[in-house]
Every structure is written in structure tokens, then in C-alpha cells.
Amino acid sequence: MDVTERLYYQESRLLEFDAVVISVSERNGGQIAVTLDRTAFYPTGGGQPADTGTLGDARVVDCIDAESDCVLHVIKGPVPEIGDRVHGKIDWLRRLDHLQQHTGQHILSAAFVKLFDAPTHSFRVLEHECEIDVALDDPTDERIEQAVDLANQIIWDNRPITIRQVTSEEAVVLPLRKEPSREGELRVIEIDDFDLTPCGGTHAKSTGEVGVIAVRSWERAKGLTRIQFMAGVRVLADYRKANRTARDMAAMFSAGREDSAALVSKLIEESKKLRRRVSELEEVACRVEAEDLLKQTSDSNRGSSPTVREGSFNARIIAKLLDDRDADSLKHLALALIAHPNTIALLGSRDGDTARLVFARSSDAAGDMSALMSRVCPIIEGRGGGRPDMAQGGGKKFEKLDEAIDLALKALG
Numbered sequence: 001m002d003v004t005e006r007l008y009y010q011e012s013r014l015l016e017f018d019a020v021v022i023s024v025s026e027r028n029g030g031q032i033a034v035t036l037d038r039t040a041f042y043p044t045g046g047g048q049p050a051d052t053g054t055l056g057d058a059r060v061v062d063c064i065d066a067e068s069d070c071v072l073h074v075i076k077g078p079v080p081e082i083g084d085r086v087h088g089k090i091d092w093l094r095r096l097d098h099l100q101q102h103t104g105q106h107i108l109s110a111a112f113v114k115l116f117d118a119p120t121h122s123f124r125v126l127e128h129e130c131e132i133d134v135a136l137d138d139p140t141d142e143r144i145e146q147a148v149d150l151a152n153q154i155i156w157d158n159r160p161i162t163i164r165q166v167t168s169e170e171a172v173v174l175p176l177r178k179e180p181s182r183e184g185e186l187r188v189i190e191i192d193d194f195d196l197t198p199c200g201g202t203h204a205k206s207t208g209e210v211g212v213i214a215v216r217s218w219e220r221a222k223g224l225t226r227i228q229f230m231a232g233v234r235v236l237a238d239y240r241k242a243n244r245t246a247r248d249m250a251a252m253f254s255a256g257r258e259d260s261a262a263l264v265s266k267l268i269e270e271s272k273k274l275r276r277r278v279s280e281l282e283e284v285a286c287r288v289e290a291e292d293l294l295k296q297t298s299d300s301n302r303g304s305s306p307t308v309r310e311g312s313f314n315a316r317i318i319a320k321l322l323d324d325r326d327a328d329s330l331k332h333l334a335l336a337l338i339a340h341p342n343t344i345a346l347l348g349s350r351d352g353d354t355a356r357l358v359f360a361r362s363s364d365a366a367g368d369m370s371a372l373m374s375r376v377c378p379i380i381e382g383r384g385g386g387r388p389d390m391a392q393g394g395g396k397k398f399e400k401l402d403e404a405i406d407l408a409l410k411a412l413g
Contacts, residue, residue: 003070005038009187010163012099012202014040015090021080025072032079033064033072040090043071047123048102048201053090056080060088095202097233101125103161103204104151104213104231105132110177110195111150112136116143119178121224128238129216129228136225144218144227151213158208159192171198211235283332290336293318294343315365317344317412319405325349327356327392334360334390346408348401355380355398359408360390372411376404 003022007014019036027033034055043063044050050063058077066072073088080086102125109120109132118136136143166174166186177197180186186198191207204210211232218227230238243257249264250257294316318337322330330347337345337360344361357376359369373384373391382395 004036006071007038007040008042008202009200011040012095012204015092015095016040017088019086019088021082021084021086023070024079024082027072027074031074032076033074034058034080034086035066035070035072036086036088039063039071039073040088041071041073042095042098042202046102046199046201047105048098048125051090051095051098053088055088056084056086093233098125099202099204100210100232101130101230101234102199102201103207104155104210104229105130106189106191106195106197106199106203107154107207107210108132108147108151108213108227108229109134110191110197111147111154113177114194115147115150118225129230129234132227132229133221133224134227139218139220139225144215144225148213148215148229154191154194155207155210155212158206159194160206161192161204162190163203164188164190214238279328282329283336286329286332286336287339289333290339293320293337294340315342315344315361315367315412316340317346317409319346319409320348321401321405322347322349324351325356326351327358327394330356330358331360331390331392334358338362338365338389344412346405348405350398350401351394353396353398355382355395355401355404357384357393357401357404358390359393363389367412372408375411376407379404379407 007017017038017040019038021034022037023035025033025035041051041053041060041063042048043065045065051060052062053060055073055075056078058075058079060073060075062074064072064074105120105123109123112118112120112134116136118134120132120134122133124131166188168180168183168186171180171186171188174188175196176188177195180198187200188196189199189203190196212235213229213231214235216228216230216238218225220226246257246260250260253260253263255263330349334345334347337343339362341362342365344365344367345359347358349356357373357380359373361367361369368388369391370386370388373386373393377384377393377395379400380393380395380397382393382397384391384393386392
């Protein structure tokens with residue numbers, strides 16, 4: 001018999017109980033763990049998180065299934081003495097949530113087995129959704145929704161769920177959905193005329209208590225199909241959030257919620273066309289800007305005029321800092337400049353909180369722009385690279401762009 005009698009095995013809705021403290025210990029990090037002779041607190045296990053609640057005047061923040069078949073109650077607050085009789089109380093909303101998710105998993109997993117002979121290999125209750133990894137070949141939205149429809153039909157049938165204690169000998173002849181993971185007496189959860197599986201978690205009394213199951217997404221993972229789903233109160237919370245988002249989006253278009261997706265798709269296509277047109281126009285503008293830069297004379301204030309001079313490579317070097325230009329815009333301007341013979345362009349700009357640099361040279365000019373970029377990027381606490389004729393870089397010290405370009409100029413001689 002367990003050191004701690006587990007009351008939740010027989011009654012998942014038992015929320016308050018009295019027990020005797022049989023040990024108090026200190027865990028790593030100074031946490032206090034209390035062991036009781038009996039408990040309704042469910043410890044983390046089987047993919048299901050632990051219950052929380054109170055133990056006397058202390059807060060139960062975690063429960064751990066110890067190797068010695070006892071349950072450790074990690075508490076914050078007044079520490080009871082060994083032999084004290086204490087009153088425990090479970091946080092009902094957390095218990096209800098976990099009860100719905102775990103029972104929902106049994107129903108959904110059984111649906112995949114019945115429809116596609118696809119067993120569940122693992123199950124996890126996460127903060128916002130749950131995951132099951134299913135051996136489902138050729139997964140599609142249609143096949144997964146077919147399983148969800150069957151699962152919800154079982155829920156709405158409000159079938160009774162019973163707990164059975166069976167011996168290992170009795171278990172051998174039972175049509176269990178999965179093999180038991182332990183020897184000896186087994187706790188088996190039976191959903192009337194639908195599922196029979198060994199499990200130590202908390203479950204509903206009837207399938208109707210689960211409410212509803214919904215799948216959010218799925219993906220292939222490690223040779224299995226990973227399905228993100230939720231049940232019960234989580235579905236309602238997720239619906240409210242999704243509905244609010246859909247309504248807000250529809251309001252932007254002054255349209256109905258169902259029309260939003262088509263309108264967004266249309267807007268995206270229009271945006272792509274406009275971006276292509278803007279890019280084409282920017283290339284034209286950069287050619288004009290390049291001609292203007294080439295005509296300007298040397299000026300020590302690079303904020304308004306470029307530095308234009310001959311380098312040791314006998315090339316015309318044009319260095320300039322620009323305002324609010326992204327990497328593509330700097331690249332377009334650099335390409336327009338180096339379309340002219342014997343030209344090197346050293347361009348920089350602040351792009352939001354990022355420093356941008358583009359170095360380029362015409363095909364007849366000398367110099368390795370990639371090596372030059374690697375040399376100056378540490379000044380702006382960034383990195384960059386590229387080809388000998390063109391390189392790009394970025395960093396977070398935009399206030400040091402001047403210094404970076406000065407170093408590049410000196411390196412070119």
C-alpha cells in the first residue's frame with residue numbers, strides 16, 4: 001500500500017480533505033515539502049500538471065510523485081509539524097481544467113485508434129493547449145477533423161466514465177487501448193462502449209463534462225503527427241480570443257467577420273504589387289540620386305554632402321551617411337553608383353535601431369569590400385560580409401556609423 005493514500009484515484013471531484021503530516025523535508029533551493037498519510041492533490045505525472053491549493057494556512061505550489069510511493073506537497077507559508085492534522089483544499093478551476101484536458105485526450109486518442117488505427121505515443125498538458133503525438137500516416141485536415149467530430153459526438157452522448165481496479169491477470173484479457181506501464185493492480189478508466197485504458201490521472205464522471213474538443217493545429221514531428229488541441233473551458237477562452245481578433249480585423253475593413261480572410265488576401269496581393277512598383281521607382285530614384293552625388297564636390301560634413309575623393313587604388317570613393325534607409329535602399333543606391341567606372345561606394349544609414357552599411361565597387365575598381373566590411377563592423381557592434389565587389393553589414397551602434405566609414409576611408413588610403 002502506498003505511503004500516501006491517493007484519494008483522487010476514486011473521486012476526482014474531492015476538493016477538501018483532512019490528513020496527518022507524516023514527514024517534513026527541505027528540498028534543493030530551500031523549498032519545504034510535506035508528506036501526508038492521505039491526499040486529494042494530484043502530483044505531476046502522465047502528461048498532466050500538478051494540482052495547487054492550500055494546506056492549512058500554507059500555499060501548495062507543486063506536488064511531486066516521489067519514488068517511495070508518497071506525494072510531496074511543496075508549500076509556501078507556515079510549516080506544519082509531524083503528527084499535525086491539516087486541512088487540504090484543491091484549486092477547483094485548475095482541477096476542472098486538467099480534468100477536462102485529460103479526459104478529452106482519452107476520447108480524442110480513442111477516436112484516432114477507432115478511425116485510423118493510429119495510437120497516441122505521448123501526451124502533454126501545456127499552459128494554453130495540449131499536445132498528442134499520434135502515429136497517423138498521411139495526416140490531413142479532413143482526417144483530423146473526422147477524429148474531432150467523432151470525439152465530440154462521444155462527448156455530447158454524455159457517456160458514463162467509470163474507474164475500475166483490475167489485477168495484471170485481468171488486464172491481459174481486457175481490450176485496453178494501450179499497454180500498462182506498471183505491474184500489479186491497475187487503475188483503468190472506462191468510457192462506456194468506447195474506450196478502456198490504464199491511467200492514474202483525474203477524469204470526468206461523464207463525457208459531457210468535457211464540453212467540447214477543438215484542434216488548433218497539427219504538424220509532422222519525429223515521424224509522428226503532433227496535434228495541438230484543447231477541451232472544455234480552454235476552448236471557450238480560445239474562441240473568445242479568436243472571435244475578438246476576427247471582429248477587430250473585420251471592423252478595419254467595415255465588413256463582416258466571414259469576409260475578412262478574402263479581404264486580407266486581396267490586400268496582401270495589392271501590397272505585393274505596390275512593393276514591386278515602389279522597388280522599381282526606388283531604383284529609378286537611386287540612379288538620379290547617384291548622378292547627383294557624383295556631381296557634388298568634396299564636403300567634410302557627410303550629413304549633407306558626400307565625401308568624394310581619389311583613393312590609393314586610383315578609384316573615386318564616395319562616402320555618405322543617409323537618413324532612414326534600409327539595407328535594400330542602400331544597396332540600390334550603391335549599385336547605381338558603381339554602374340559608373342572606377343567607383344567605390346561607402347554608404348551608411350540608421351534603420352530604426354539598427355546601423356546599416358553597404359560597401360561596393362565597380363568591376364574595374366580594386367579592393368575587397370567583404371574584407372573591408374568585416375574590419376569595420378566591430379565598431380558598430382555588428383557583423384557583415386558578402387562578395388569582394390559588394391558587402392552588407394549591420395549592428396546596434398548606429399551612433400558610430402561615422403567612425404566606421406572613417407575607418408573604411410583610411411583603409412582604402
